[in-house]
Amino acid sequence: MSRSTVGALALAALVLPLAAGCVSNDDTPSAAGTGAPGRLTVSSTADACAVSATTAPSGTLTFTVKNDGTDVTEFYLLAEDGLRVISEVENVGPGISRDLVVQARPGSYFTACKPGMVGDGIRAPFTVTDSGTEVGPTGDTAAQLKAAETQYVAYVKDQVGALIAGTKAFAEAYKAGDDDTARALYAPTRAHWERVEPVAESFGDLDPLTDAREADLEDGQAWSGWHYIEKDLWQPTAEANGGKEYTPLTDAQRVVAADDLVKYTQQLVDEVNKPGFTFEAFQIANGSKALLDEVANGKVTGEEEIWSHTDLWDFQANVDGARVAYDGLADVVEAADPELAAELESRFTEIDALLAEQGSIEKGFTFYDKLSQDQVKALATAVDALSEPLSRLTATVTGA
Template identity: 75%
Template sequence: MSHRPTAALALAAALVLPLVAACVPNDPAASGDATTGGAITVASTGDACDVSTAEAPSGTLTFTVTNEGDDVTEFYLLGEDGLRVVSEVENIGPGLSRDLVVQARPGTYWTACKPGMVGDGIRAEFTVTDSGTEVGPTGDTAEQLAAAEASYVAYVKDQVGALVAGTQEFADAYAAGDDATARDLYAATRVHWERVEPVAESFGDLDPLLDLREADLEDGATWTGWHLVEKDLWQPTPDANGGVTYTPLTPEQRTAAAADIVANTAKLQEQVNDPAFTFEAFQIANGAKELLDEVATGKVTGEEEIWSHTDLWDFQANVDGAHVAYEVLADVVQERDADLADALDERFAELQDLLTAQGSVESGFTSYDDLTDAQVKELAAAVDALSEPLSRLTTTVTGA
């Protein structure tokens, strides 16, 4: 889900965050010296991104990000090119703090805050020096995590392959004006996207091109992707469209919109099938939490699929993706913190029971606008209950 938080979120999004006049350089003399093993503090405001140090030794780094501004913010550690996202933490509300744990090798990086989660980012160069020790796990644990990474990459490739096939079928129906078939295919096809969205976010601007909501569209930007077509398939009344009568897309516009979705999905497949594509264990663990954050900030609120009300398909897919990410790492978690493993197993099962009561991907789900307030609250509470132990997954896996 690519979105801007309303008033009511890699693993990683590869965003182009240009240097801006408001950029606040990192201060190597500030407090929070990572060389002593302490967390690197980040203070995000509406016009500043104050990082407590401009460099740290290679190894496991923890960025403690505090939002001191008035808008929701997010924080990134970007690669040397300023495009590749090593990892990110999203949806940090005013007054709240979140930790981002990464395993960083020596090199040049960029730190970046994005207050309001829209517009230009505020970034500064960040150097990781050579600590002289190997970055990442060693011994038997290294072998376990290498197997986990290979398993997860295979899962991603499988889901993206299914997404490509489903997208083509959906696009053909939509472009041909077969709205009934397109509506039937919409949610079930998007499941494959939602299961691996943190991975998809790591490749350039594919996420906003494919999954941007209308509410998050910046002035003057062109809207493309699934939610543009969603609105055309479930056309709103004037009351639901800002008082304006909705104008359906023309046949030519339909064809172009369908072609854009197919082309950008094909780009995603090219990226995940690249022999160099991989995800490290800490990225998989961060991605599991990011997927649950997606549920909390878009699906539980009913804002993701505002026209079709198919949010429960997305909800289930995000939970599926988070569960798979945990499962490939579960052996290491069990060895290092059996109580955490037990808690995660229990909380995933409790949340799944609530979703199963509303249907399944195969048979269909209850329309989100048909859920009672009590049912929504129960789902939200189960997400919150799972979120706490899942937030400890990365530190457990990395041994931080």
């Protein structure tokens, strides 16, 4: 799951998010410091989120976010209600700068830094004024992107339809105490979630309610969802549980946990099937990169499925989702940057081949704790190799 606060798709009418830029480990001054109206700097520390301006004209905005603190931080552009996330950059380490690029329409927003990646963050009002210029693509490109959006929405609806069916079967087996069946259904059912997780993340608290890891919980936060049940199905030893004996859930607690999982999943199904649901091409491109970030931040490290070790099912599903997102935009990329299109095709093929050596979602994968260090390293290298060109996808699609 994403390690961040999440937002809503309804903001497409206000903002068309673009891709976050690459990480830089040096202190070279960014062009964002030149004072151009659409380029802003952000300094994030433990107790401040200093943005170089509180207003900017509509159009393409670039926030160059520098972590001047000692904890990993995140930066958000939030909607007027302060709840919905327009776009974000995550996992900005101390001393590192990352760019967040958005295409913003006139309106009221909030900027927010989240040092330590917990809590509500340090917020301030931000206003986008009307520059008088059109925001977004036009002409043939606009038509191609519209077709990509239609295709992707159909894919999302198909995946969440399979997800709710599998989740109901999983929940019934778990409530009935049929743990063998529940374990068998766990990973392949979650694959449908992992393929479209950027969409799920955009609907309020659905992502943390459904997919929070225990390590991500804040003090006092109730735990629910897939990983809550995962721990009960693959019960840890005291050594693996912080030195404490694990207490299995009671039958009544199992019913609540299973019913909550179905309830939250049904909410996702209901949202994507609303008549007005859409997912902008810019969001699709950003989502493709976000899925690779999910792999890098959880699956490659083995932290996502810490009890079941079914990380490779998630890994494959994230790559599947990223590939489908890219394929819908491929014609635009090939026209704008043939070399990037060729590199992305090559990198996707490479990572799929490595995963195929370990199995498949349908037939099963090697459990992650059974992989050798060399196998883990090869997968991590392939993720890095795909992540870099994928980080250029949205800017290429939009012509930014």
